[in-house]
Amino acid sequence: MAGKRNGKRTTITLKEVAELSGVHASTVSRALNPATRSMVMPAVVERILKAAKKLGYQPDPVAASLRTGRSSxxxxxxxxxxxxxxxxxxxxxxxxxxxxxxxxxxxxxxxxxxxxxxxxxxxxxxxxxxxxxxxxxxxxxxxxxxxxxxxxxxxxxxxxxxxxxxxxxxDDALGMQLAVDHLSELGHKRIAHLAGPTRHSTGFLRRRGFAQAMAANGFDAAAAPCEVADAFTREAGAVAMRRLLDTHRGITAIAAANDLLALGAYDVLHERGLSCPGAISIIGHNDMPLVDMVAPALTTIRISxxxxxxxxxxxxxxxxxxxxxxxxxxxxxxxxxxxxxxxxxxxxx
Amino acid sequence: MAGKRNGKRTTITLKEVAELSGVHASTVSRALNPATRSMVMPAVVERILKAAKKLGYQPDPVAASLRTGRSSxxxxxxxxxxxxxxxxxxxxxxxxxxxxxxxxxxxxxxxxxxxxxxxxxxxxxxxxxxxxxxxxxxxxxxxxxxxxxxxxxxxxxxxxxxxxxxxxxxDDALGMQLAVDHLSELGHKRIAHLAGPTRHSTGFLRRRGFAQAMAANGFDAAAAPCEVADAFTREAGAVAMRRLLDTHRGITAIAAANDLLALGAYDVLHERGLSCPGAISIIGHNDMPLVDMVAPALTTIRISxxxxxxxxxxxxxxxxxxxxxxxxxxxxxxxxxxxxxxxxxxxxx
CATH class of the missing domain: 3.40.50.2300 (Response regulator)
Incomplete structure (x- = not known):
């Protein structure tokens, strides 16, 4: 198959491009590689690119790999x-x-x-x-x-x-600070954390960031309700949210470690006939696609x-x-x- | 870099695996390749896999590529x-x-x-x-x-x-038939199509499927309102939806060519203070993640x-x-x- 294919191809070499543009093959090689292009004068690069295009030159990364020891x-x-x-x-x-x-x-x-x-x-x-x-x-x-x-x-x-x-x-700490500051400014005093798995830095650092931000807002961080989800999924978020509501009283706001956990929390509020944000406010983390369309549109921390x-x-x-x-x-x-x-x-x- | 790396590696060859398992190297090669494994007896495959694992054998696809003319x-x-x-x-x-x-x-x-x-x-x-x-x-x-x-x-x-x-x-035709049948069964008579770009088969075939399904339900397919979105995006869906509402009267239902177009239609209904499904019903196509969470939860055609x-x-x-x-x-x-x-x-x- 490959042989048949190669047989049909007319392969243009680096040398032919070099001849047409009147430079050495190594200059052509440098000019055609985006990583080394800046080593060649712009006017020469342009001439070489034009020649390569005219001849229909296609670099051969497999051959280049044998020369350079790199595969790209x-x-x-x-x-x-x-x-x-x-x-x-x-x-x-x-x-x-x-x-x-x-x-x-x-x-x-x-x-x-x-x-x-x-x-x-x-x-x-x-x-x-x-x-x-x-x-x-x-x-x-x-x-x-x-x-x-x-x-x-x-x-x-x-x-x-x-x-x-x-x-x-x-910046996971900053993200949680933005979330907790927002809830605190709205007047919430009983803020809970729906945490992600702490084996991942995102789960661990957001949990620590939550505690720091609670302390910075004058709350007793150690007393703040927190449940850890097994995975960053909507299903695991729902399971942890049920635990949170079953074991803690008077929660008025949830800072979730990501949007999927927040959506799992939505599912549980729906299940229990609690309104959001009427009964409980929820803030997510990530701003993933479509969370502006869910009901209610999710307040969150945007990461690009x-x-x-x-x-x-x-x-x-x-x-x-x-x-x-x-x-x-x-x-x-x-x-x-x-x-x-x-x-x-x-x-x- | 690559050389340095290779220098640190102790490479186990196919031949060494063959020696340990007491078979020919070509048998090892067949047993280790999922595509040819069935050519070797299961008991032998198991012996070879055990030997390969014990030696820490890692197949070399680059070397294999030189032998077989295939890159995998x-x-x-x-x-x-x-x-x-x-x-x-x-x-x-x-x-x-x-x-x-x-x-x-x-x-x-x-x-x-x-x-x-x-x-x-x-x-x-x-x-x-x-x-x-x-x-x-x-x-x-x-x-x-x-x-x-x-x-x-x-x-x-x-x-x-x-x-x-x-x-x-x-099956795009079947998908549109399911959509139109559903709307027709609900009692809709003025059903419009929010079409996708017809340069793609999905846009073209769903549009044709819509017309066929309308005819099959006893409607004048040629008279059914239809606007074509420039792209399969929420933004393009909104643009086409505005055209649809501006140029046609009495539409009570929209069959959209995909979910993003349907969500663009949601945006326009919201803009104009029209309720869904109160004023206009909307059905999407794809069942992409989270469309069960949007308000209202989107009726759609599920594709895996x-x-x-x-x-x-x-x-x-x-x-x-x-x-x-x-x-x-x-x-x-x-x-x-x-x-x-x-x-x-x-x-x-």
Whole structure:
């Protein structure tokens, strides 16, 4: 099949492009690679691009890989492609990596977190130049696995405890501060936290951020009601919300660790005939697509997951080019988006 | 970087696995490849897998590619990864292709449909064994491009007019029949169609399906109000919905060509102070995530996009293994999901 295909192709070489543009083949190579293009004068780049286009030149990444020892392939591990948090991360990262001349192999870890190392081993066998990991837990053996093998890797959305790899994350503490400040300004005194799984940095840091923000608002943080959901899903959010309402009295507001948990809380209020925001105010986290359309429209903390993906791509590119540079974290500021699910508590109306 | 990495790796060869399990290396090769595993006796497969695991053997797809002329790489082109229709297609396809031993390179075409052929040329330069295309228009030069180059390719969600490549699609005519029958049974007589772009098979076939279903219900299909949205987006849906209400009188129900268009119609009803389903009933198409949570919960036609992705993966695997087999279409039946956005028309209440 491949042979048949190759037989039909008339392959234009780098050398032919070099001849037509009157420069050395190595200059053509530099000009055609987005990562090294700036090393060639703009006028020459333009001449080379014109010649390449005229001849219908298509770079051969497999041949280039043999020359350079690099594949220009990058792997991305996501917990679930169809999740509306991870899809835009993947989209932003892919867009930026494409501009930088990489192709992206995507691996959906799904429910089998245990398969992560297997999947990475497979990607290494593909000779990927680096990895973007959206999957890691706070203490993930995968991080050491990549470091031991000198495989450039960066984390996105979720970070690990030791910060051994560069990461792009949202400022989870700031996000929870914005949420609690908003509820406190509305007059709420009995504010509960619907927490996410603490094995992930997002669940852990948002929970800690909630406690800090409660203390900063003059509340007894240790006494604030809190239930931890098993997963960042609507179903797990509903289960934790039932526990929250069954074991604590007088809650007038819920700060949820993400939007899906908040929607699970909506389901429970509906079940029990409680109104939102009449009886209980709810604020989410993420501002995922369509939460402006649910009833009531969800007040939430907006994170640009697409931008996180783009920045992760940039960090990975740097990690590949400068493998000895120290790890660094890019922390993006989230934003409060007020909609209809938060209002003053019932007693003050 | 790559050299440094390789230097640290102790590579286990196929031959060592063969020695430990007492079989020929070619048997090991067949047993380890999911696509050829059935050629080896189960007991032998088990022995080989145990030996491979014990030695920490990792297949080398790059070396295998040189031997077999195949890369075990597959490309998937999607119009927008972050779109909740295409993310589950990608997820289902990736899951199944992973089981079959392929790795998936994902290409997000984004808004630049014109880049499609460039992206495919890049994927071919990566020596992909085949392509899954979720992007094609009804008359897409990309299809001829793949056929001329003998590149195995299948279509998913959107088909092309000539059916030259295998495709997995939803039964769009049946979907519109379910929608129109439901509205007609509720007593609606003035039913309009909020159509999708007819350059895509989904927009075209759902529009034709709407007309057929109207005729089957005894209505004058040619006289039924219809406006075509420029894109399958909420914004384009709102624009077309305004035109629909401005130029036609007495509409009591809308059959939208997808859920995003239906949500755009919600926005316009809200704008104009019209209630749904009190004044106008609305039915969507796709049953994308969260449309059960919007107000009112959207009645729609459910398509399993994840299953479409899985079936596309199977079709592609077959197209790669049997390049001369004729193209075939897999048509999946959609399902009516009744929620709160449809009710009897106002006059009959």
């Amino acid at each position: 392939l990058v792997g991305i591990l996501v917990p679930d492609i169809a999740n509306t948090v991870f899809a835009p991360i993947l989209s932003g990262a892919t867009e930026r990596l494409d501009e930088q001349g990489y192709s992206v192999i995507v691996s959906d870890v799904g429910n089998e977190q245990g398969r992560q190392i297997d999947l990475v081993a497979k990607l290494m066998a593909r000779r990927v130049d680096g990895l973007i990991l959206a999957t890691v837990s706070r203490d993930d053996p995968l991080v050491a696995y990549c470091i031991e093998r000198n495989l450039p890797a960066v984390l996105v959305n979720r970070a690990e405890t030791q910060s051994r790899l560069s990461a792009v994350v949202s 997951h697409r931008e996180m993906g783009r920045q992760a791509a940039d960090l990975l590119h740097q990690a590949i080019e400068q493998p000895d540079a120290p790890a660094r974290n890019v922390v993006l500021p989230p934003k409060l988006i007020v909609r209809k699910s938060t209002a003053a508590p019932p007693s003050t109306k | 790489l597959v490309g998937i082109l999607v119009p927008d990864i972050a779109n909740t229709v295409f993310a589950p297609i990608l997820s289902g396809a990736t899951e199944r292709l992973d089981e079959q031993g392929y790795s998936v390179i994902v290409s997000d075409v984004g808004n630049e449909q014109g880049r499609q052929i460039d992206l495919v040329a890049k994927l071919m330069a990566r020596r992909v064994d085949g392509l899954i295309l979720a992007t094609v228009s009804r008359d897409d030069p990309l299809v001829a491009y793949c056929i001329e180059r003998n590149l195995p390719a299948v279509l998913v969600n959107r088909a092309e007019t000539q059916s030259r490549l295998s495709a997995v699609v939803s 996009h994840r299953e479409m992705g899985r079936q596309a993966a199977d079709l592609l695997h077959q197209a790669i293994e049997q390049p001369d087999a004729p193209a075939r279409n897999v048509v999946l039946p959609p399902k009516l999901i009744v929620r709160k956005s449809t009710a009897a028309p106002p006059s009959t209440k």
